[in-house]
Amino acid sequence: MRLVTLAACNLNQWAMDFEGNLHRILQSIREAKEKGATYRLGPELEVCGYSCEDHFYEEDLYLHCWEVVVEILKSRETEGILVDLGMPVSHRNVRYNCRVFILNGKVILIRPKLYMADDGNYRESRWFAPWKHHLEVEQYYLPGMIRQITGQTTVPFGDACIATLDTCLGVETCEELFTPNSPHIFLGLNGVEIITNGSGSHHQLRKLNTRLDLIKSATSKVGGVYLYSNQRGCDGNRMYFDGCAMIVLNGKLLAQGDQFSLRDVQVVTATVCLEEIKNYAGGSSSRGIQAADSVGVQRVDVDFQLKSKTLRVPPSPEIQPRLWIVEEEIGYGPACWLWDYLRRSGASGYFLPLSGGADSAATAAIVGLMCELVLDGIRAGEKQVLEDARRIARRESDWVPKDAKELCSEIFFSCYMGTVNSSDTTKNRAADVAADMGAKHCAVKIDDVVDSYAKIFKQISDKTIKFKTQGGSYTENIALQNIQARSRMCLAYYLAGLLLWNEGKQGYLLVLGSANVDESLRGYFTKYDCSSADVNPIGGIAKGDLKKFLVWAAKMKGWGSLVDVVEATPTAELEPNTADYTQSDEADMGMSYVELGIFGRLRKVDRCGPLSMFEKLIYEWDHLKPIEVAEKVKRFFYYYSINRHKMTTLTPSYHAEVYGPDDNRFDLRQFLYNSKWTWQFRSIDNMVKVFEDEGFNGKAQTDKA
Ligand SMILES: Nc1ncnc2c1ncn2[C@@H]1O[C@H](COP(=O)(O)OP(=O)(O)OC[C@H]2O[C@@H]([n+]3cccc(C(=O)O)c3)[C@H](O)[C@@H]2O)[C@@H](O)[C@H]1O
Ligand SMILES: Nc1ncnc2c1ncn2[C@@H]1O[C@H](COP(=O)(O)OP(=O)(O)OP(=O)(O)O)[C@@H](O)[C@H]1O
Ligand SMILES: NC(=O)CC[C@H](N)C(=O)O
DSSP: OOEEEEEEEEEOOOTTOHHHHHHHHHHHHHHHHHTTOSEEEOOTTTTTOGGGGGGGGOHHHHHHHHHHHHHHHHHTTTTTSEEEEEEEEEETTEEEEEEEEEETTEEEEEEEOSSOOOSTTOOHHHHOOOOOSTTOEEEEEOOHHHHHHHOOSEEEEESEEEEOSSOEEEEOOTHHHHSTTOHHHHHHHTTOOEEEEEEOOBOOTTHHHHHHHHHHHHHHHHOSEEEEEEEEEOSSSSOOEEOOOEEEETTEEEEEOOSSOOOSEEEEEEEEEHHHHHHHHHTOHHHHHHHHTSOOOEEEEOSOOOBOSOSOSOOOOOOOOOOOOHHHHHHHHHHHHHHHHHHHHTOOOEEEEOOSSHHHHHHHHHHHHHHHHHHHHHHTTOHHHHHHHHHHHTOOTTOOOSSHHHHHHHHEEEEEEEOTTOOHHHHHHHHHHHHHHTOEEEEEEOHHHHHHHHHHHHTTOSOOOOOGGGTOOHHHHHHHHHHHHHHHHHHHHHHHHHHHHHTTOOSOOEEBOOOOHHHHHHTOSOTTSTTOSSBBTTTTSOHHHHHHHHHHHHHHHOOTHHHHHHHSOOOOOOSOOBTTBOOOHHHHHTSOHHHHHHHHHHHHTSOOOHHHHHHHHHHHOTTSOHHHHHHHHHHHHHHHHHHGGGGGGOOOBOOOOTTOOOTTTTSOOOSOOOTTOHHHHHHHHHHHHHHHHTTOOOHHHHHHO
16 A cells, blocks of 8 residues: 655745745745655745746846755755745746756756646736647756756756656646646546646636636546645735645545635645555546557656655545635635735735725725634734734734734724715714724714815806706716715825824824725726725625625624615715705616626626627516617716726726726726727617517517517
């Protein structure tokens, strides 16, 4: 019986932080060895951090990566363990995204990535070339600093696997798992028994299921062990890498790391019996037919066995995966991201303009969850988490917060900024939400600031600006609303700079924004109002999902104030109420949040232009006539296009969803449109005529006829 213990890691690496990254890599190797592992897999590009982006153009980066390898080799931590590092390597002046294998103080193989990730947020081909020589290997000339330590001159570089004395191990890097013709297929058919995947994969709602399904299906088809390692945390950008290292054997999950956690280093291990792989793979005769016909994969032989020295550690049993519901993903992903952002930014807390509405309440709840996670970390003995909490809160070196609320009161500040148009209902709701989280809250009136603008305008005009309800024009009405919203933004930064000073503390607060996907897409917000902030945890999440999150948080965390928030009609409270008029978001927008969510998905996920959006909706919205569907689609595209410019200045926000409108990275589209869409809208009009001529009057009406 040959048992092997294998380790996969979640590391909270930080792009360009070579010092911290080295420290975490060494810690993970030590932990893997302590757990009896003879192989340790790290995340993609872990040495420099995944999101170095255009730093990958810099030769310095490649130098520093090798310097980190020197330190790893010098540490002698690689004795008795095969270390699989993620690192960029320049070979013959071509940059590759590689796995670097180190064993007993020697570099034994460098394996470049074959298929780059370029969809959505990814741009790997901008910096790296894919390795084009399928199953071929060249010699890589090691840098002098490595030669001096290892005595080696060259090392195999290319599409090869590693043959130990007892098994064979091959590589598939992140995106390669997602491609139709994944390497695990030819590797598995070629007798490779252990497939390793070091990833840099960011969180997106419901994505873990996809990863798990792909890995399970890979190993249930070809057999073998699949190790998945991933980066975790905010490594300096809008994405949260969600860890969740996994080890799967023959389609069965044996180990799973945390998806949402503040631990910097997590090593999961599983012990597998090599005979089980042989039995499984060899037992399938149809696999055997294909395997007998497969092309050989190059092997790099190493005089080392992965087999455990002891039989006392039993094979790992199958476990059930921990999959989170969407509401939890919405809460915990951004909460972890906010913590990393805070501890890495040098700021001493967050400031939130809290309106009593759903969006800012959801943002407050996410900060509340962040504080709970910090407390969990402290209670679990995570030294780094406690050290960070003390530093951020600027507290004494022996301070330990007794609960999440105490921590919150040190690092989370909120303010309700009322005008004559605000109500006591929203003011009280905001105070209740802050109290539930434990935030330090205040309420102020900002009418003096708003009125001063009207006074200044008097210096250049005799005209009095009036709201619509007072007989004013659209232009006056918008101007009067926008100045309230924009004054709040200035005040937010003013308070974020002063509130700690007021407490006798040093430092500054980061301003949180809370505009959601839907209002961004429709442009239903004031440019440079409180949607302009330092960071926004909910900018990638739709209103409907946020409401579900609030309901979940109210129930699971006992934050009762959130129930009132969800039940309230969304309103900006920027116009005066009259006997027959109360401002409401959906009336203002000319569409409902539900409709907006549908438009958003069709535009981004289903890649619909105006015509195909109309053609899809005409059958889905069968309660409407073709002309009514056409009007709704046209209205959406009109508002989307006149407001697209607002996306260019959107606050950096957590990437969460496939329908994100983030112009800076995820949704690359122009921001100056012909908002008349003449050609496209004419095509819609023509289709309306076709439907009408056929007597199609909305399915419901047509069926009745
Ligand atoms: N093509 C273009 N490229 C670049 N910039 C462009 C531009 N067109 C206009 N602009 C600029 O944008 C400005 C217009 O944008 P902006 O100032 O935001 O004003 P605008 O979009 O006209 O009005 C704000 C909208 O948000 C609504 N609102 C206000 C406050 C709160 C809420 C809520 O969410 O509850 C909603 C309000 O009812 C209104 O529909 C122009 O004055 C100009 O400066
Ligand atoms: N009275 C207020 N006091 C404090 N902040 C406010 C107030 N009104 C608006 N804000 C801030 O401005 C942001 C945008 O305002 P807007 O009226 O567009 O609200 P919203 O996007 O519907 O969000 P919410 O659901 O939080 O009200 C809010 O999320 C909030 O951060
Ligand atoms: N770094 C990668 O190759 C990541 C791409 C992959 N599709 C993912 O999101 O997990």
